Amino acid sequence: MKKHMRKALSFVLVLGLLFSAVAVSAFIVPSSNVPVLAETESKRSLLPADFDTTVIKKQFREQKAAELSKLRELLADTEYMSEVVRVMIELNAPAAKQSGKSESSVIASQKSVRDAVRKITGSEAINSYGYLVNGFSFMAKRSDFQKIREIPGVKNVSEVPVFETTMFNAPDMTKASQVWEELGFKGEGMLISIIDTGIDYNHKDMRLSPEGEAQAKLSKDAVAGLIAEYGLDGKYFNTKIPYGYNYADKNQEVVDQHLSGRPYDADYVSMHGMHVAGIAAGNATDEDLDA
Structure with a gap:
């Protein structure tokens, strides 16, 4: 119902703007624009000979009437109101x-x-x-x-409009499925870095599959060696998050604990970094996906 109401209002607005533009342009025709008008007429000649704008105008009127009728129905709907x-x-x-x-x-x-x-x-x-x-x-x-x-x-x-997540069609919407199928790139076996507000390394989706565990690029010992060799300040967390460091606070607390201030709730934490990490490398179980 919300969608229909928004459609009706937006249609009326767009239609109003369209007719306003037509009204203004009809009364302002400086002589200096004669070449422009001639060019417009030339382009108009490219339209099919049987092109009839009355059909389009009729469709606009019918759609507007239908949308307004639906809007009236919503306003009369006791449950909706x-x-x-x-x-x-x-x-x-x-x-x-x-x-x-x-x-x-x-x-x-x-x-x-x-x-x-x-x-x-x-x-x-x-x-x-x-x-x-x-x-x-x-x-x-x-x-x-x-x-x-x-x-x-x-x-x-x-x-205030309410937006609902539609994650199941996200791969198609972002063309990720096209990359998977046509190019064969699925991100499997890649090691990536994310610099953001933090990450919850204990999150259930921050996991490797059994096959991934066997092929993990950085083991705990390997990370310890790199830390010693390069004098790094971070540490190893698990096979999914082999290394992390809080560059802002200069410590090893990588879970996002910073209060964002929005909305005005003392317990609210941004978790933007976890959002990004989940998109890039989240690995939910089949059971969770089916839930």
């Missing part, structure tokens, strides 16, 4: 970047509107923003959107 979703509420007052005020003072000035939204939704603000955008986020029913829009000081109310 009563669903609680995350919403971004933007205020009329300028943000700190535009007003020159401090971010904290902008956020503090939101209190009366936040209180009004709280009375409607029965929930608390999730995040407040004040530097580039003056606004905050709440959880609210879609049926409450119009009530929130009517609060004095509210500029815009928009549902």
Whole structure:
């Protein structure tokens, strides 16, 4: 249902922009553009003789009508309208970047509107923003959107889109499967390096297959020899992660423990490095993939 609503809104917007552009260009025809117009007419002559724009216009009108009809259905759908979703509420007052005020003072000035939204939704603000955008986020029913829009000081109310992972089609989307099949490159047996925020070397997907264990390029003894030979500061972790070092903090703690500050949760850790490592070298078991 969300997808249909977004499609309808985006279609109306694009159609509006298209017609606006046509309207403007129809009234601005400087004499200096006569050669350009002649060139346009020349290109138009390349179109098939039976090319009829009325067919395209009709298709646009029919698609617009269908999308608007679907939108009306969604608005009349009680279950859809009563669903609680995350919403971004933007205020009329300028943000700190535009007003020159401090971010904290902008956020503090939101209190009366936040209180009004709280009375409607029965929930608390999730995040407040004040530097580039003056606004905050709440959880609210879609049926409450119009009530929130009517609060004095509210500029815009928009549902925050939710994106779901689709990892099973990722190889095809990134053309990785094409590389596997046509070039025979699957990454098997390769030794790679990743410099990022860290890695969880105890993660269940950070493992070698039995065949990989037998063909591991760096053993614990081999890594110890390299550390001694080159005076390295890192250490061996396991057969999957044979060497690691925290170059930022200059220690051997490679698990990402740095608080990112986003979202505003004291327990939140970035784990970007683990994300990258998982894409590059994650090796889940068949059981986990089927789960």
